[in-house]
Amino acid sequence: MFGFHSISEAPFSSLVEEAGVVTSLKMPVEIVSSIEAILAARKMPVGLVGSLVESRKIPAELIGSLVESRKIPVEFLTELVVARKIPVGYLSELIVTRKIPVEHLLSILTNRNIPVEIKTDVVLKTFNLPIEVVGTEVGVEGLKWVLTSRNATWIISSELLELIWELDSRNAEWIISSDIKSIWQLDSRDSNWKL
Amino acid sequence: MAVSGADLVVYMAMNRPINDSSTAGGDINSSIRATFDDPSSTVAVNFSSTSALDVQDVSVTGRNSAGTITSETITLSGTTTIATSNTYERILTCVLSSGAAGIVTASGNGVNKLTDIPATESGFCRPFYDATASSSSTKTLYDKVFIKNNNSSSTLNNATLIEVSSGLYSKINFGLEAIQNSSQTVTDRTTAPTGLAGAALVYGAAPSGMVGDELAAGNYQGAWLQLSLSAGETATNSYYQVQVSGTTA
Numbered sequence: 001m002f003g004f005h006s007i008s009e010a011p012f013s014s015l016v017e018e019a020g021v022v023t024s025l026k027m028p029v030e031i032v033s034s035i036e037a038i039l040a041a042r043k044m045p046v047g048l049v050g051s052l053v054e055s056r057k058i059p060a061e062l063i064g065s066l067v068e069s070r071k072i073p074v075e076f077l078t079e080l081v082v083a084r085k086i087p088v089g090y091l092s093e094l095i096v097t098r099k100i101p102v103e104h105l106l107s108i109l110t111n112r113n114i115p116v117e118i119k120t121d122v123v124l125k126t127f128n129l130p131i132e133v134v135g136t137e138v139g140v141e142g143l144k145w146v147l148t149s150r151n152a153t154w155i156i157s158s159e160l161l162e163l164i165w166e167l168d169s170r171n172a173e174w175i176i177s178s179d180i181k182s183i184w185q186l187d188s189r190d191s192n193w194k195l
Numbered sequence: 196m197a198v199s200g201a202d203l204v205v206y207m208a209m210n211r212p213i214n215d216s217s218t219a220g221g222d223i224n225s226s227i228r229a230t231f232d233d234p235s236s237t238v239a240v241n242f243s244s245t246s247a248l249d250v251q252d253v254s255v256t257g258r259n260s261a262g263t264i265t266s267e268t269i270t271l272s273g274t275t276t277i278a279t280s281n282t283y284e285r286i287l288t289c290v291l292s293s294g295a296a297g298i299v300t301a302s303g304n305g306v307n308k309l310t311d312i313p314a315t316e317s318g319f320c321r322p323f324y325d326a327t328a329s330s331s332s333t334k335t336l337y338d339k340v341f342i343k344n345n346n347s348s349s350t351l352n353n354a355t356l357i358e359v360s361s362g363l364y365s366k367i368n369f370g371l372e373a374i375q376n377s378s379q380t381v382t383d384r385t386t387a388p389t390g391l392a393g394a395a396l397v398y399g400a401a402p403s404g405m406v407g408d409e410l411a412a413g414n415y416q417g418a419w420l421q422l423s424l425s426a427g428e429t430a431t432n433s434y435y436q437v438q439v440s441g442t443t444a
Contacts, residue, residue, distance in 0.1 A: 122440070122442055123198050123199065123200060123203065123439075123440060123441050123442065123443055124200070124438065124440045125200040125203045125438070125439050125440075126359060126436060126437070126438045127205045127230050127436065127437050127438070127439070128230055128232070128434045128435075128436050129205065129229050129230060129321075129420075129434055129435045129436070129437070130230075130231060130232070130233060130285070130286075130321050130432075130433075131321065131322055131323050131326075131362075131363055131367070131422070131434055132258075132321065132323070132325075132326065132431065132432045132433070133327075133363075133366075133424060133428055133431045133433075134326060134328070135327070135328055135428060135430030135431075136327075136328050136329065136330040136426075136427045136428060136430075
C-alpha cells in the first residue's frame with residue numbers, strides 16, 4: 001500500500017530516502033519485512049540496513065535471515081545482537097549458522113552477560129585425521145642399473161632416482177648383496193665381484 | 196545430559212584396506228578411532244593403562260625413520276609403562292587384542308601423547324593406509340569414517356559437518372551417506388561408493404547437514420573421504436581436518 005514495487009525499481013538514492021520515510025512512519029513489522037527483501041535485492045549498504053533494523057525493532061528471526069542473505073560481517077552482527085537483546089536460544093543458532101569466531105562470541109557473551117552454562121547449548125568439535133600420501137610408485141625398471149668399468153672408477157647413475165654414486169674400485173673387488181644380483185647386470189671384465 | 200564435544204567421536208569402518216584391492220567401508224568399528232597425533236620425533240611408543248587388568252597384546256604398525264613400514268606386537272603390563280622395540284616416525288595402526296579395561300595411553304617422548312584409547316575401545320588407525328600415488332596417472336581413493344554421538348540420551352540437533360581449510364583439504368573431499376548407521380562397502384578403495392546424501396552424490400567441502408539434520412544418541416553418520424592424487428604426487432605426511440557442530444538441549 002506504500003508502493004514498494006516502485007521502490008524496488010527506483011534509483012538507489014530514492015531507495016535510501018524511502019527507507020528514511022519508512023522508518024519515520026513506524027510501519028508494522030510485516031511491511032518492514034517486505035522492505036528487507038527489497039533491500040537485499042538492491043544490495044543496500046550494511047550501515048543503512050543496520051539503522052533501519054535498529055529504529056524499527058525488527059524481530060530477531062528477521063535479523064537472522066537478513067544476516068544470512070546479506071552476509072553481514074561478524075563485527076556488525078555483534079553490535080546488532082547486543083543492541084537488540086536477542087534471546088539466548090536464538091543467539092546459539094546464529095553462532096552455529098554463521099560460524100562466529102570465538103573472539104566475537106566472547107565479546108557477545110560479555111556484553112550480554114549470558115550465564116556460562118548457556119555456552120553448552122552449542123557443540124563444536126574439530127577432528128584431525130592424520131593422513132599420509134606415500135608418493136609416486138617407482139617401477140622395477142628404474143632399479144635395473146648397468147655398471148660399466150672405465151679405468152679404475154665405477155660410475156653408477158640413475159636419472160629416475162636423481163642419484164649419482166661414484167665408487168672407487170682401488171682394490172678391484174666389489175661385494176654386492178644377493179638381492180641386488182638379480183636386477184643388476186654386472187660387468188666383471190676387469191674386476192672381481194663377490195655376490 | 197547435554198551432548199558435549201567428548202561425546203562426538205570419529206571412528207573407522209570395519210574394513211580398513213591396506214592396499215587398493217581389498218574391500219573398503221562397511222559398518223562402524225566403534226573400537227577404532229580415526230584421530231590421533233603422530234610422535235613429534237622418531238621414537239619408541241610407550242603404553243600404560245589406568246587399569247592393572249590391561250595385560251593384553253598391542254600391535255603397532257608405523258613407518259621408521261627410513262619410511263619403511265614396520266610392525267611389532269608387545270604385551271601391555273597394566274599401569275606399568277612398556278615401550279615398543281622399534282622406533283616410529285609415524286603410526287599407521289595401533290590395535291589391542293581386546294577392549295581396554297582402563298584408559299590406555301599411547302605416547303612418544305615425555306608429554307608427547309599420541310592419544311588415549313578409552314576403556315572398552317581397542318585402538319586407533321590412520322585412514323588411507325599406505326596410499327600410493329601413480330607416476331603416470333591420476334588416482335582417486337575412498338575410505339570411510341563415521342561421526343558418532345556417544346551420548347547415551349541426548350540428540351545433537353542441527354548437526355553439520357564441514358571441512359577446515361588446512362592440511363590436505365585441497366586433495367580430500369567428503370560425502371555423507373544418505374542414511375545413518377549405514378554399512379555400505381565398496382569392492383576396493385578405488386571404487387566410488389554410491390548412495391551419498393545430496394542431489395548429485397557430490398563430494399564437497401562446504402557445510403553439510405547430517406541426514407535428518409540431527410545425530411541421535413548412539414547414532415552414527417558415515418562419511419566417505421575422497422582422496423585425489425595427481426600423477427607423480429609428492430609424498431606427504433599431513434592430516435585432514437573436519438568440524439562437527441550442532442546444538443543440544
